[in-house]
Amino acid sequence: MTATLNADLAPVQHTGPLPPVPDGAVMVTVNLQRFNPELDDAPHMESYRIPALPTDRILNLLHYIKWYIDGTLAFRRSCAHGICGSDAMRINGRNRLGCKVLVKDLVTAKKTEITIEPIKGLPLEKDLIVDMEPFFDAFRSVKPYLVTHGNEPDREWVQSIEDRERFDDTTKCIMCACCTTSCPVYWSADAYVGPAAIVAAHRFIFDSRDQAAEERLEILSDAEGVWRCRTTFNCTDACPRGIQVTKAIQEVKRALMFRRI
Amino acid sequence: MASPTAIRPSGGKPSPRRGSLYRGAEGMWSWVAHRITGVLTFFFLFAHVLDTALVRVSPESYDKVIETYKNPFVNLLEVGLVGAVLYHAFNGIRIMLIDFWSKGPRYQRQMLWAIVVVWVLVMLPGAYFMLERNIRHIFGGGA
Numbered sequence: 001m002t003a004t005l006n007a008d009l010a011p012v013q014h015t016g017p018l019p020p021v022p023d024g025a026v027m028v029t030v031n032l033q034r035f036n037p038e039l040d041d042a043p044h045m046e047s048y049r050i051p052a053l054p055t056d057r058i059l060n061l062l063h064y065i066k067w068y069i070d071g072t073l074a075f076r077r078s079c080a081h082g083i084c085g086s087d088a089m090r091i092n093g094r095n096r097l098g099c100k101v102l103v104k105d106l107v108t109a110k111k112t113e114i115t116i117e118p119i120k121g122l123p124l125e126k127d128l129i130v131d132m133e134p135f136f137d138a139f140r141s142v143k144p145y146l147v148t149h150g151n152e153p154d155r156e157w158v159q160s161i162e163d164r165e166r167f168d169d170t171t172k173c174i175m176c177a178c179c180t181t182s183c184p185v186y187w188s189a190d191a192y193v194g195p196a197a198i199v200a201a202h203r204f205i206f207d208s209r210d211q212a213a214e215e216r217l218e219i220l221s222d223a224e225g226v227w228r229c230r231t232t233f234n235c236t237d238a239c240p241r242g243i244q245v246t247k248a249i250q251e252v253k254r255a256l257m258f259r260r261i
Numbered sequence: 262m263a264s265p266t267a268i269r270p271s272g273g274k275p276s277p278r279r280g281s282l283y284r285g286a287e288g289m290w291s292w293v294a295h296r297i298t299g300v301l302t303f304f305f306l307f308a309h310v311l312d313t314a315l316v317r318v319s320p321e322s323y324d325k326v327i328e329t330y331k332n333p334f335v336n337l338l339e340v341g342l343v344g345a346v347l348y349h350a351f352n353g354i355r356i357m358l359i360d361f362w363s364k365g366p367r368y369q370r371q372m373l374w375a376i377v378v379v380w381v382l383v384m385l386p387g388a389y390f391m392l393e394r395n396i397r398h399i400f401g402g403g404a
């Protein structure tokens with residue numbers, strides 16, 4: 001079995017001989033959105049037919065294409081284990097981490113096609129790579145760090161289990177942008193801070209040791225803040241860490257409405 | 262020597278590829294439907310304020326306009342309007358529960374299915390009684 005590339009003009013760069021196809025591999029078709037800023041006016045789709053094991057991650061498919069078919073393919077990844085948050089992408093139309101979705105999650109005996117596109121709402125740089133700066137700008141704008149005033153305590157700063165529990169969910173964020181770039185409001189209103197920034201703010205607003213909750217609430221109550229959220233739950237569905245993102249946003253909204261944390 | 266490059270004539274950022282839709286879950290489509298029904302209701306009310314205001318201008322032309330509404334097509338539109346307002350109202354209550362009930366976000370999906378079921382239960386007899394007269398008229402029943 002050989003991997004074939006269905007596009008005539010694509011710059012093929014074989015990086016080495018194809019590896020042996022393992023037992024149990026199936027042929028899958030990967031429809032990939034490609035864009036080379038130096039050659040293309042607009043992004044387009046290309047299809048690759050490659051062997052894959054049911055237990056392969058989607059990230060493995062991208063590696064196969066990059067290593068054995070077209071070395072110019074550009075995408076981000078680092079840990080490959082769902083920790084670093086580098087490889088958010090749109091897989092079959094939904095934001096997921098390439099390293100957390102398995103081939104067997106998507107491929108059935110009837111359907112062997114997988115579509116991979118970059119995340120929406122951020123400027124496209126190349127192939128699956130988008131400019132993350134606007135996302136990080138929004139993150140920074142909510143003061144995502146512990147703020148305290150007055151003297152340092154001279155012993156351990158005790159926090160009850162109940163107080164810790166209040167923001168436990170939002171500590172799990174890996175800043176992958178799956179949520180923010182799944183948000184219909186974020187696609188259309190580029191100034192909306194987006195769910196990830198609100199998750200980061202929630203993490204500190206409800207931390208009993210933090211003293212800047214008022215400032216953060218002030219930032220989030222303006223026109224680009226939490227009131228933009230229309231509770232569509234795309235963010236909650238997209239979060240690879242299972243964070244109840246919309247719930248966190250609603251808690252911030254209620255904290256603002258009732259001025260109570 | 263550098264590899265061959267072509268400067269994109271348009272420059273700047275590429276326009277997104279058309280037809281790349283985000284496949285949101287129920288929550289996204291319930292919101293899309295909420296906005297569509299809200300806007301439709303707004304346009305209906307807009308037209309309705311105009312035609313009702315006509316009665317002060319000239320009662321005769323008001324009667325004439327209202328007369329044009331008495332046909333099966335407008336009857337269908339009326340059913341559509343009731344369906345749209347009903348969905349908007351039920352889903353509006355769901356959104357308020359998501360906003361103010363602390364367990365709302367957790368049960369949003371179940372609440373959506375609940376309002377869809379209630380909507381169907383109300384619309385089935387509702388549509389029947391609204392359309393009854395016209396159906397009998399068109400298919401030439403007893404009356």
Ligand code: HEM
Binds near residue numbers: 303
């Ligand atoms: C039957 C009583 C009604 C209820 C309970 C209701 C409830 C709501 C609620 C809670 C929202 C906020 C949605 C959100 O936060 O995303 C909303 C939005 C909206 N409503 Fe209503 N509404 C009602 C009647 C109407 C009427 C009569 C109109 C038309 C004039 C209308 C037009 C809209 C529009 C255009 C939106 C914006 C939708 C969006 O943000 O996407 N609604 N409604």
Ligand code: SF4
Binds near residue numbers: 179186229
């Ligand atoms: S729940 Fe709010 S923040 Fe999350 S995707 Fe929907 S509109 Fe965006």
Ligand code: SF4
Binds near residue numbers: 172173178179240
């Ligand atoms: S909240 Fe979830 S989806 Fe959003 S950036 Fe954090 S880990 Fe990613």
Ligand code: FES
Binds near residue numbers: 077078079082086097
């Ligand atoms: S590569 Fe690190 S999260 Fe997927």
